[in-house]
Amino acid sequence: SQQGEEDPQALSIQEGENATMNCSYKTSINNLQWYRQNSGRGLVHLILIRSNEREKHSGRLRVTLDTSKKSSSLLITASRAADTASYFCATDLSGGSNYKLTFGKGTLLTVNP
Amino acid sequence: GAGVSQSPSNKVTEKGKDVELRCDPISGHTALYWYRQSLGQGLEFLIYFQGNSAPDKSGLPSDRFSAERTGGSVSTLTIQRTQQEDSAVYLCASSFQSAGWAEAFFGQGTRLTVV
Numbered sequence: 001s002q003q004g005e006e007d008p009q010a011l012s013i014q015e016g017e018n019a020t021m022n023c024s025y026k027t028s029i030n031n032l033q034w035y036r037q038n039s040g041r042g043l044v045h046l047i048l049i050r051s052n053e054r055e056k057h058s059g060r061l062r063v064t065l066d067t068s069k070k071s072s073s074l075l076i077t078a079s080r081a082a083d084t085a086s087y088f089c090a091t092d093l094s095g096g097s098n099y100k101l102t103f104g105k106g107t108l109l110t111v112n113p
Numbered sequence: 114g115a116g117v118s119q120s121p122s123n124k125v126t127e128k129g130k131d132v133e134l135r136c137d138p139i140s141g142h143t144a145l146y147w148y149r150q151s152l153g154q155g156l157e158f159l160i161y162f163q164g165n166s167a168p169d170k171s172g173l174p175s176d177r178f179s180a181e182r183t184g185g186s187v188s189t190l191t192i193q194r195t196q197q198e199d200s201a202v203y204l205c206a207s208s209f210q211s212a213g214w215a216e217a218f219f220g221q222g223t224r225l226t227v228v
Binding site for chain 1: 117146148154155156158161169171172202204206208214215216217218219220221222
């Protein structure tokens with residue numbers, strides 16, 4: 001079963017614009033992570049935010065987490081054509097014995113030059 | 114090694130044959146995951162190894178799928194009697210902490226095509 005769901009499924013913007021992607025999840029989490037995937041191969045970790053954090057920055061990336069709404073957002077500022085990729089959120093399942101990292105279906109971001 | 118290594122990078126097999134996919138995680142990483150990704154889809158969790166604990170096999174789609182991790186390091190995913198619906202990219206990832214507490218490092222995947 002998948003824990004996170006990204007929204008929108010696809011996003012197309014112009015270079016220089018900001019891109020916002022959202023992730024909703026179903027059960028309590030310890031942490032939420034965002035990953036990027038180019039060309040359907042290996043994923044690259046972008047940022048990890050813990051359940052007691054509300055906002056985190058890394059370069060042009062800004063991640064927010066709202067545990068009351070079970071949602072997170074990833075903002076990419078001043079987008080570049082090289083940011084074109086699929087973006088996934090990943091969550092663990094807190095509580096119980098079955099901890100595993102589960103991914104949503106992703107948002108395909110296209111940044112047009 | 115410097116990163117997670119998967120082999121082969123591409124595999125074409127005939128329906129009904131068995132295949133073995135290999136994953137070499139980053140040295141010292143205790144957690145190892147296998148995922149499957151069909152074209153344009155998200156990552157489907159298959160199996161998770163954490164240290165010496167019993168693996169979480171809850172994502173394996175059928176009893177044709179099995180995986181092992183020898184010596185807490187290299188892992189092999191075996192698919193028996195392959196079917197066309199098994200065609201996908203199989204991704205392996207490792208992490209130095211248990212699920213979710215640290216970033217996972219991914220290999221480049223094995224693209225499996227069953228003809």
